[in-house]
Amino acid sequence: MKIFFTLNGKEIEIETPPDRRVVDLLREDLNLTGTKEGCGEGECGVCTILVDGESRLSCLMLSPQLEGRKVTTIEGLASGEKLHPVQEAFVEFGAVQCGFCTPGMILRAVDLLQKNPNPTRLEIRGGISGNLCRCTGYQKIVDAVAAAARKMNQENGGLIY
Amino acid sequence: MTIQNNILKVGRTTPRADAYAKVTGKEKYAVDYYDRDFLWAGVKRAGVAHARVKSIDVERAQAISGVLAVLTHRDVHGSNRQGVARKDQPVLAANKVRHCGDAVALVVAQDKSALQKALELITVDYEPLPAVFDPEEALKEGAPFVQEKNPDGNVLLKGTLQSGDAEAAFEECDAIVEASFKVPYQEHAYLETEGGWAILKEDGMLEMVVSTQTPFRDRAEVAEALGLDQKKIRIIVPYCGGAFGGKDGVSVQTFLGLAAIHCPNRPVKIWLSREESFLSSPKRHPCRLHYRLGAKSDGTLYALTASACYDTGPYDHLGGAVMALGLEHAASPYRIPNLRLQAWSVYTNNPIAGPFRGFGVPQVTAAMEQMVDRVAAKLGLSPLEIRLKNAVEEGGKNGLGISLTGSVHLKDCLVKIREHPFWKEKERWKSLAAPFKRRGLGLACVMHGIGYGPIVPDVANAKIELTSEGRFLIFSGVVDMGQGNATTYLQITGSILNQDPIDLELVLPDTERTLPSGSASASRTTFTFGNALIEAAKDLKERILQDSSDLVMAGGKEEMILLPGRIRHLPTGREILLSDLAKTLDDSEKVATGYFSAPVAKEFPTEDHALRLHGIPHAIFSYGAHLACVEVDELTGEVEVKRYLAVSDCGKVINPQIFEQQIQGGIAQGLGYALCEDFIVQNGEVQTKNLTTYTIPTALDVPDFESIAVEFEEPSGPFGLKGAGEIAIDGPLPAIANAVADACGIRLSRFPLTPERVLKALTEKGS
Numbered sequence: 001m002k003i004f005f006t007l008n009g010k011e012i013e014i015e016t017p018p019d020r021r022v023v024d025l026l027r028e029d030l031n032l033t034g035t036k037e038g039c040g041e042g043e044c045g046v047c048t049i050l051v052d053g054e055s056r057l058s059c060l061m062l063s064p065q066l067e068g069r070k071v072t073t074i075e076g077l078a079s080g081e082k083l084h085p086v087q088e089a090f091v092e093f094g095a096v097q098c099g100f101c102t103p104g105m106i107l108r109a110v111d112l113l114q115k116n117p118n119p120t121r122l123e124i125r126g127g128i129s130g131n132l133c134r135c136t137g138y139q140k141i142v143d144a145v146a147a148a149a150r151k152m153n154q155e156n157g158g159l160i161y
Numbered sequence: 162m163t164i165q166n167n168i169l170k171v172g173r174t175t176p177r178a179d180a181y182a183k184v185t186g187k188e189k190y191a192v193d194y195y196d197r198d199f200l201w202a203g204v205k206r207a208g209v210a211h212a213r214v215k216s217i218d219v220e221r222a223q224a225i226s227g228v229l230a231v232l233t234h235r236d237v238h239g240s241n242r243q244g245v246a247r248k249d250q251p252v253l254a255a256n257k258v259r260h261c262g263d264a265v266a267l268v269v270a271q272d273k274s275a276l277q278k279a280l281e282l283i284t285v286d287y288e289p290l291p292a293v294f295d296p297e298e299a300l301k302e303g304a305p306f307v308q309e310k311n312p313d314g315n316v317l318l319k320g321t322l323q324s325g326d327a328e329a330a331f332e333e334c335d336a337i338v339e340a341s342f343k344v345p346y347q348e349h350a351y352l353e354t355e356g357g358w359a360i361l362k363e364d365g366m367l368e369m370v371v372s373t374q375t376p377f378r379d380r381a382e383v384a385e386a387l388g389l390d391q392k393k394i395r396i397i398v399p400y401c402g403g404a405f406g407g408k409d410g411v412s413v414q415t416f417l418g419l420a421a422i423h424c425p426n427r428p429v430k431i432w433l434s435r436e437e438s439f440l441s442s443p444k445r446h447p448c449r450l451h452y453r454l455g456a457k458s459d460g461t462l463y464a465l466t467a468s469a470c471y472d473t474g475p476y477d478h479l480g481g482a483v484m485a486l487g488l489e490h491a492a493s494p495y496r497i498p499n500l501r502l503q504a505w506s507v508y509t510n511n512p513i514a515g516p517f518r519g520f521g522v523p524q525v526t527a528a529m530e531q532m533v534d535r536v537a538a539k540l541g542l543s544p545l546e547i548r549l550k551n552a553v554e555e556g557g558k559n560g561l562g563i564s565l566t567g568s569v570h571l572k573d574c575l576v577k578i579r580e581h582p583f584w585k586e587k588e589r590w591k592s593l594a595a596p597f598k599r600r601g602l603g604l605a606c607v608m609h610g611i612g613y614g615p616i617v618p619d620v621a622n623a624k625i626e627l628t629s630e631g632r633f634l635i636f637s638g639v640v641d642m643g644q645g646n647a648t649t650y651l652q653i654t655g656s657i658l659n660q661d662p663i664d665l666e667l668v669l670p671d672t673e674r675t676l677p678s679g680s681a682s683a684s685r686t687t688f689t690f691g692n693a694l695i696e697a698a699k700d701l702k703e704r705i706l707q708d709s710s711d712l713v714m715a716g717g718k719e720e721m722i723l724l725p726g727r728i729r730h731l732p733t734g735r736e737i738l739l740s741d742l743a744k745t746l747d748d749s750e751k752v753a754t755g756y757f758s759a760p761v762a763k764e765f766p767t768e769d770h771a772l773r774l775h776g777i778p779h780a781i782f783s784y785g786a787h788l789a790c791v792e793v794d795e796l797t798g799e800v801e802v803k804r805y806l807a808v809s810d811c812g813k814v815i816n817p818q819i820f821e822q823q824i825q826g827g828i829a830q831g832l833g834y835a836l837c838e839d840f841i842v843q844n845g846e847v848q849t850k851n852l853t854t855y856t857i858p859t860a861l862d863v864p865d866f867e868s869i870a871v872e873f874e875e876p877s878g879p880f881g882l883k884g885a886g887e888i889a890i891d892g893p894l895p896a897i898a899n900a901v902a903d904a905c906g907i908r909l910s911r912f913p914l915t916p917e918r919v920l921k922a923l924t925e926k927g928s
Contacts, residue, residue: 033193034186036402038352039435043852046352074186083184091180094818097826098643099183100352100402106184125860132852134350134403135643136822137829138860 008076034074045131048104074103095144097135169655210845211292227275239388259475262441318481325499330464334455346840347445353402356432404642406516443515485775487521530895601904614776622676631740638678684884691879696755787892798920813881827889
């Protein structure tokens with residue numbers, strides 16, 4: 001079947017079997033390998049993408065579910081060379097080790113900060129608790145998300161705390 | 162990828178060189194290649210723990226449309242054997258399967274659906290054999306043999322280390338404690354499961370891109386197992402998506418090679434599912450330990466007997482070396498004059514056990530550090546003071562009688578804990594526990610040997626090249642599986658050559674381009690390769706200065722200094738661009754190499770050659786002291802780690818951020834090992850088949866960790882560094898167990914400390 005959706009700001013049309021998982025559509029058919037797969041059953045979160053701005057697990061979605069939606073993968077988060085504040089903070093605060101959880105973790109954090117621009121450390125931990133990381137012990141990821149929140153609030157002229 | 166920063170300096174946090182590509186999704190891992198016309202390969206696993214293979218029927222699988230090859234042991238034209246110390250594992254099982262994850266056939270297909278169908282249609286006729294699942298049963302007479310040709314029955318390796326007379330010394334002790342412990346499997350659960358791709362090219366080269374810690378060793382293994390010329394194999398290793406020891410050795414490499422040979426000129430890809438990874442990959446060895454420790458009334462640790470029985474599964478897979486490192490560390494970092502330490506690595510029909518960060522040491526540290534607390538309690542002494550009293554010291558000897566010639570600053574770590582508010586205010590903190598909660602603190606001392614030990618050559622070869630553009634290529638022969646060593650290599654080079662990161666470029670491990678430098682393991686990655694790299698960088702710097710001095714007819718290289726992208730002649734201020742200098746040099750002049758061989762101990766605590774060969778003893782150790790502050794819920798049995806402090810003696814720190822990553826990540830894995838990671842195997846069958854049932858810590862399960870480095874220089878280390886990759890995982894289990902005992906007076910013998918076990922112990926204690 002043919003599906004239409006917006007992928008990283010561009011409208012696309014693609015032929016796909018109806019039972020094709022979104023993670024396979026992205027990785028294999030569209031070569032967007034920034035979206036990872038770690039378990040294939042919704043436990044690890046490394047396949048996280050944004051669908052209409054909300055974080056979703058692409059291993060648990062089938063391609064037709066993208067019809068008419070706006071999809072953002074990690075490749076579409078930065079504006080050209082300019083990194084999203086969450087990406088920038090992940091680099092600066094050492095939130096990246098092996099990096100396999102990183103794309104999903106960043107997109108999950110972006111969703112979290114959209115809903116809660118001033119999260120406490122505990123709220124950040126809760127917010128990313130569906131995304132596993134085996135390298136960092138999460139501390140530097142929490143540092144990075146907290147720092148990104150501060151920066152985004154400053155940039156948006158919001159509360160500085 | 163380069164770092165947007167100024168001149169690199171050792172000792173300063175530098176953002177990781179790999180971070181930009183990883184946060185933008187541009188980094189290509191071994192599993193990220195989907196070339197045109199690529200094929201999928203997959204493995205038929207045994208599903209039975211021990212059986213004779215009577216026949217393998219592949220006919221129906223071959224008939225599936227889209228299937229290109231169904232291969233069995235008959236299609237393997239080499240030794241069909243893999244393994245590091247002992248080649249006792251078949252690539253594809255021939256006569257016999259020895260655990261449920263054994264591979265019996267390999268399928269290559271055009272797509273995943275044909276692959277899946279074919280795998281299901283392969284039928285194997287098995288004749289079940291009596292199996293052994295308990296390592297202590299496996300040692301008994303009459304137990305079924307797992308490796309029928311092994312002269313020592315089911316013993317892969319055993320060993321004893323002793324000094325003084327432990328049995329007699331117990332008579333002189335004022336307090337003796339004795340206990341048994343059972344520590345579980347631990348699954349690495351790296352988020353990138355095993356995978357990669359390979360192609361057999363028209364010129365006969367087999368090229369492979371794979372997630373591994375050991376490209377050069379793998380190349381030799383693939384060649385031997387498949388009957389190929391090593392020179393016709395090239396292995397390329399991008400950044401790995403985690404490994405932690407689990408990718409030390411062959412996982413899918415021989416399968417990829419075999420598949421590629423049978424489908425030439427087509428890229429073939431393998432990527433294990435999570436379930437297959439859990440089924441077939443090596444785990445941390447489960448271990449049974451029995452300890453007896455005696456002390457004098459003043460707290461002097463005086464006598465120790467210890468035994469550790471490691472269940473290694475059906476194949477060596479470094480299980481002997483893991484046991485040996487455990488044996489060497491079994492007395493922890495204390496001067497105990499009388500000891501007898503024994504260990505066994507035992508074949509069973511359980512899953513394969515092998516290297517996992519810590520390499521046998523977390524098991525023995527779990528036991529020993531709880532024993533120290535027990536004997537302290539019996540004598541009414543502080544667990545901190547008894548450790549300070551017995552801790553090894555620089556220039557002294559350890560319990561095995563080996564002179565400690567490297568830097569030793571364990572006592573400084575313990576003093577840091579004593580001065581820390583967590584310790585100083587511990588009684589007040591404990592008293593603030595909410596109703597039905599009990600709080601406690603627990604300590605553990607840790608030590609970790611660096612490198613391979615006395616016999617297996619622990620060497621690295623670094624290479625740096627000045628390019629015609631005046632930039633530098635750094636050829637790293639050691640894999641970066643996520644630890645950030647590649648960034649550290651840039652930092653070392655940039656620091657010596659005084660260069661901006663924009664002018665430095667890494668070449669990741671590639672058997673064609675980089676030089677053999679051993680495995681990314683054994684806390685050696687930066688220690689050994691870093692030393693080789695320093696030599697290469699210094700050599701290249703001297704040459705650049707000399708050549709530029711000659712070029713401008715200066716009075717000598719002392720008049721020249723190396724600056725980012727250029728060289729300055731100091732007396733005149735004249736500057737030469739590195740790109741201009743490069744034009745005047747031969748290719749051979751633009752390359753410098755460095756070699757380093759790690760220091761080895763000159764004393765031996767044993768005459769047993771097998772133990773020496775398996776790594777005993779080490780010359781350089783890192784040390785540390787850990788403090789866990791926990792809260793136990795009396796109603797649910799749940800243990801929550803509220804605070805955690807790790808003080809580490811890993812020498813000087815090259816990049817504080819990367820060092821903290823290692824310590825924090827190690828603690829988190831250790832915390833999972835202590836509290837929630839229960840990999841369950843029954844009759845050889847994995848019960849915890851995926852991440853739904855095998856739970857690793859989430860962000861909500863760990864606190865913020867406090868990490869302090871006591872930075873004393875290790876003279877043999879690069880810029881004074883000692884290895885830091887493993888040591889942090891050795892401490893959490895005993896520190897947490899000691900904290901639980903402090904909180905509510907219970908001691909469990911079985912780990913992890915799940916709420917069910919803790920609640921049961923609390924109930925038993927209450928009644």
